Amino acid sequence: MNHPRAEIPSILTVLEGDHPRAEDALQITQELIEVLPIPVFYKARDGRYLGVNQAWEDFFSVSRRHIVGSRVADLYPDSPAVAARHKAMDEELWANPGNQSYEVSLHTRDGRLRHTLYYKATFRGPDGRVAGLIGTIIDITERVRSEQRQAIEHSVGTLLGHAQTVAEAITGIIEEMCRRFGWACGARWSLDERENRLHCIEYWAEDDDAILKYLETSSTSTFVPGHAGIIRRTLTTGAPVWVEDLGTKSDFLRAKLAAEAGLQGAFALPIALGERILGAIEFYSREPRPTDPWLLELSIGVGRQIGMLMARREAEEDLRRAHAELEAKARELARSNEELQQFAYVASHDLQEPLRMVSSYTQLLGRRYASHLDADAREFMGYIVEGSARMKQLIEDLLAYSRVGTRVREFRDVSSEAALAKALANLRGAQERTNAAVTHDPLPAVRGDEGQLTQLFQNLVGNALKFRGPDDPRIHVSARAEEGAWLFSVADNGIGLDPQYAERIFLMFQRLHNREEYPGTGIGLAICKKIVDRHGGRIWVEGRPGTGCIFFFTLPMKEEPHAH
Amino acid sequence: MLTRTEGSPPVEILLVEDNAGDYRLTQEALREGKVYNNLHWAKDGVEALDFLRRRGTHGNAPRPDLILLDLNLPKKDGREVLSEIKSDVGLKTIPVVILTTSQAEEDILKSYHLHANCYVTKPVDLEKFIVVVQSIDRFWLTIATLPRT
Numbered sequence: 001m002n003h004p005r006a007e008i009p010s011i012l013t014v015l016e017g018d019h020p021r022a023e024d025a026l027q028i029t030q031e032l033i034e035v036l037p038i039p040v041f042y043k044a045r046d047g048r049y050l051g052v053n054q055a056w057e058d059f060f061s062v063s064r065r066h067i068v069g070s071r072v073a074d075l076y077p078d079s080p081a082v083a084a085r086h087k088a089m090d091e092e093l094w095a096n097p098g099n100q101s102y103e104v105s106l107h108t109r110d111g112r113l114r115h116t117l118y119y120k121a122t123f124r125g126p127d128g129r130v131a132g133l134i135g136t137i138i139d140i141t142e143r144v145r146s147e148q149r150q151a152i153e154h155s156v157g158t159l160l161g162h163a164q165t166v167a168e169a170i171t172g173i174i175e176e177m178c179r180r181f182g183w184a185c186g187a188r189w190s191l192d193e194r195e196n197r198l199h200c201i202e203y204w205a206e207d208d209d210a211i212l213k214y215l216e217t218s219s220t221s222t223f224v225p226g227h228a229g230i231i232r233r234t235l236t237t238g239a240p241v242w243v244e245d246l247g248t249k250s251d252f253l254r255a256k257l258a259a260e261a262g263l264q265g266a267f268a269l270p271i272a273l274g275e276r277i278l279g280a281i282e283f284y285s286r287e288p289r290p291t292d293p294w295l296l297e298l299s300i301g302v303g304r305q306i307g308m309l310m311a312r313r314e315a316e317e318d319l320r321r322a323h324a325e326l327e328a329k330a331r332e333l334a335r336s337n338e339e340l341q342q343f344a345y346v347a348s349h350d351l352q353e354p355l356r357m358v359s360s361y362t363q364l365l366g367r368r369y370a371s372h373l374d375a376d377a378r379e380f381m382g383y384i385v386e387g388s389a390r391m392k393q394l395i396e397d398l399l400a401y402s403r404v405g406t407r408v409r410e411f412r413d414v415s416s417e418a419a420l421a422k423a424l425a426n427l428r429g430a431q432e433r434t435n436a437a438v439t440h441d442p443l444p445a446v447r448g449d450e451g452q453l454t455q456l457f458q459n460l461v462g463n464a465l466k467f468r469g470p471d472d473p474r475i476h477v478s479a480r481a482e483e484g485a486w487l488f489s490v491a492d493n494g495i496g497l498d499p500q501y502a503e504r505i506f507l508m509f510q511r512l513h514n515r516e517e518y519p520g521t522g523i524g525l526a527i528c529k530k531i532v533d534r535h536g537g538r539i540w541v542e543g544r545p546g547t548g549c550i551f552f553f554t555l556p557m558k559e560e561p562h563a564h
Numbered sequence: 565m566l567t568r569t570e571g572s573p574p575v576e577i578l579l580v581e582d583n584a585g586d587y588r589l590t591q592e593a594l595r596e597g598k599v600y601n602n603l604h605w606a607k608d609g610v611e612a613l614d615f616l617r618r619r620g621t622h623g624n625a626p627r628p629d630l631i632l633l634d635l636n637l638p639k640k641d642g643r644e645v646l647s648e649i650k651s652d653v654g655l656k657t658i659p660v661v662i663l664t665t666s667q668a669e670e671d672i673l674k675s676y677h678l679h680a681n682c683y684v685t686k687p688v689d690l691e692k693f694i695v696v697v698q699s700i701d702r703f704w705l706t707i708a709t710l711p712r713t
Contacts, residue, residue: 345668349636352665356688357585363690364592385689392688396667 039137042123047071047090050132059137061109078288082106089120090133097122097130103140111290115144145294152180156302160309167202170306174204174281177302181295183283184263185211187218188271189231190279198223198231201279211284214261218254229253234268234280240296240303241268245288258284265289269299273307281306344402351395359388390521397523401508404452404530411535413558414450416457416488417443420477423457430465436473443479444486446555452531453555457490459524460551464492466518469548485537486557491550496543506539528553574600575705578628580612580645581605581663582637586686590632593697599705604628609640613648616655628658630704633680635664635671643674650679657711659704663697 033040039056043049049067057064060075067075072090076083085104093100099121107113117138125131155176163169174186185205189198200219205211223232229252230241243249243266246258258266265285271278281303362384366373373381417440424431424438431438438461446453457477464475471493479488497505504510506529509522532539532553543549577594581587587605594601604625606612612633615622631649635642642662649655659681664671667685675683684700687693704710 345666349665349668352688353583353586356665356686356693357583359688360589360690360693361585364589367690388688 036136040134041137042132042134043090044132045094045130047087056137059108059114059139076106079107081287086118089118093120093122093133094130103144105144107290113141113290113292113294114139115141148180149298152176152298152302156305160305166310166313169309170281171202171204173302173306174202174283177281177283177299178204178206181283182285183267184208184286185215186281186283187215188279188281189235191235191277195222198235208261210261211263214254214257214263217257223253230266230268230282231280234270234282235277238270238272238275238277240270240300241266242289242291242296243267244290247288262286267296267299269296269303271303271306271310273304273311276307278307278310340402344399347395347399352392355388355391355395359385359392362388394521394523397521397527400455401523401527401530404455404527404534411447411449413445414448414453415443416446416453416479416486416555419450419453420457420461422454423461426454426458427462427465430462434465434468434473436465436468436475438475438477440477441479443477443488444481445558446486446535447558448535448555449531452534456528456531456553459528460490463524463551464490464494464549466520467494467549468492469494469496469546481557482554484557485554487552487554489550489552491548493548496545496547496549497541498545499543502541502543505541574602575629576602576604576626577630577632577701578604578606578612578615579632580609580637580642581632581634582607583634586634589690589693590697593694594701596694597698597701599701601701601705602626608638609642609645612637612645613640616649616652629710630701631658631660632663632700633660635662635666635675643678646675646678646680659708659710661700661704663700 034053036053037055039053039059041049041052041056048069048071051068052064062075072086073080073083082104089100089102099119101117101119103115103117105113105115117140118135119138120133120135122130122133156173159169159172159176163172170188174188177183178186185203185208187203188201190201191198199222200215203215203219205215223229230243233239233241243252246252246255246264246266249255252258252266258264261284263284263286265288266282267289268280268282270280362381366378366381370378420440420443430436461475461477465473473492473494475490475492477488477490479486481487506525508526510526528551529539532555535555537554537556539551539553541549541551579587579590581590591603594603604615606615611622612631614620615625616628618625633642633646637645642664646660646662649658649660656679660679662675662680662683663686664684665686672683681704682700684696687696
């Protein structure tokens with residue numbers, strides 16, 4: 001290691017001489033080689049190292065004293081495969097003199113994995129025959145790593161994005177990691193929290209019976225979580241575990257099985273989502289494998305990606321389940337709506353028929369036997385008929401209320417002015433009787449059910465006519481745009497109301513007056529509220545006793561045609 | 565107003581109605597009316613069609629001039645009866661008046677789709693009921709011109 005570096009000025013001295021001699025030229029060459037920043041070696045025809053330069057010594061952490069005279073196998077005592085590769089390439093070069101280049105990955109003495117590009121060329125002796133070779137080594141580790149990182153990220157991304165199931169994605173990723181980084185097999189494990197057992201979920205292996213047998217045996221076994229072993233430690237601590245040589249690891253339960261399968265190096269990485277450990281993947285190599293910090297870091301990244309996929313699939317599954325529940329509820333709702341409609345129909349027909357009998361036959365009795373009945377009997381019969389009539393009104397109002405809830409017609413753009421006009425036509429009798437003046441501003445088109453909007457106006461205006469004050473009723477309907485909706489108001493000069501009842505009046509059967517004062521079933525405003533609710537709006541009332549009321553409600557604006 | 569002259573045969577009315585009370589009320593209403601009539605009563609849809617097609621005990625049934633048909637009936641309901649009458653060449657010209665308690669929009673629409681001649685809701689009030697029945701009677705049997713049978 002302490003060879004003096006050749007000095008550039010001495011080389012220049014030789015070159016500047018008038019007639020450089022052959023020995024000078026050789027010296028120049030040797031000194032040039034010595035100062036090159038890339039590793040250079042030269043070997044004799046028999047494969048023995050003739051010499052190396054300083055950069056070579058630095059690259060391998062091997063002194064030239066130890067290598068000159070020995071062969072390539074001596075350089076790689078732990079990596080027979082690498083030595084064999086170089087030897088084979090040397091043979092090829094001897095057979096076809098000239099030059100060659102090839103890539104090879106190797107571990108240097110200090111355990112670092114390097115990706116290298118070898119350039120080798122033959123040289124000839126004075127007799128003109130091939131005397132040996134000279135080679136240079138270019139360290140392409142960074143380039144190879146960045147290519148590998150890109151490739152693995154791409155394929156993992158593709159697998160995660162396109163696989164139908166998590167299992168399919170993970171099997172694909174295990175295969176990809178094995179093929180790219182020289183693992184012989186890999187398997188995913190997960191922790192069953194309920195049973196507190198570890199299960200092998202899926203695996204991939206090279207086509208090798210012994211290794212497949214090992215994985216099958218592993219996958220049919222379950223393990224209790226703990227700190228020993230590879231998977232157990234990874235799952236428990238969330239940290240990756242790298243075992244350079246399983247033969248030296250005493251707490252590995254499957255050591256014997258692994259040895260039988262010819263597996264020596266192992267590595268396990270966590271599948272993590274933040275702090276949550278969702279599982280672990282173990283990989284095995286056929287040879288002992290020095291810890292590779294770069295691969296370790298890359299693999300942890302892959303584990304995180306898988307974790308995110310699993311979390312996303314879980315979330316999708318939750319969403320799917322929630323959606324299914326919602327659909328079931330919607331079906332249930334549709335069914336109960338249908339039942340309600342059925343009920344409404346039964347109420348309309350079957351409840352009214354007996355009522356009609358009671359009422360009609362009481363009246364028939366009155367007509368035919370009037371002379372046989374005294375005043376009391378006629379009064380009682382009057383109550384029967386009046387009660388029946390009220391009952392019929394109640395049934396009809398309840399029906400109208402229940403019909404609002406079951407959307408028969410699709411919402412469309414409707415003119416609220418037209419709806420008001422229809423409502424006023426229906427109320428003409430009452431309006432004329434009370435000498436009422438109903439006015440309105442221009443009213444907008446809204447999104448809704450025209451029949452229901454007519455009913456809404458009819459109930460509100462009808463309400464104003466009914467609860468009129470001492471003066472002739474004056475009712476005014478207007479609308480203005482507010483916060484993306486139309487705000488309607490129906491203002492009257494009637495008896496007004498105590499603000500404390502402002503909310504109660506919209507509830508079913510809530511009446512503030514007795515029937516003798518103001519007849520009614522107490523359903524009209526409940527129907528209004530239901531109609532406005534169904535249109536996604538709000539209804540409320542403002543007023544004081546004696547000063548009239550203003551009913552407010554909001555309705556959605558009509559749909560604007562989509563701009564293109 | 566046109567009325568049938570004394571001595572002409574009575575008009576034949578078929579009431580299809582499951583409620584005896586309604587049959588009686590209809591009878592009362594017609595009795596007070598001006599049209600000389602025979603009221604026949606079928607208690608369900610099957611019996612109504614037997615009557616119209618003179619089947620079983622109805623071998624000698626007359627062809628009605630007017631049918632008053634309730635919608636909700638046992639065995640075969642009014643909609644089916646209406647549909648069969650209106651698709652039967654021999655019966656389709658007989659005016660069919662739907663006389664029912666139902667005010668449901670879908671019933672009204674369905675009845676007219678099935679070619680009911682008119683749809684009337686039974687009033688709760690007796691006086692009104694009588695007026696309604698007599699109006700039907702008078703309109704279809706004395707005012708409207710029907711094809712000769």
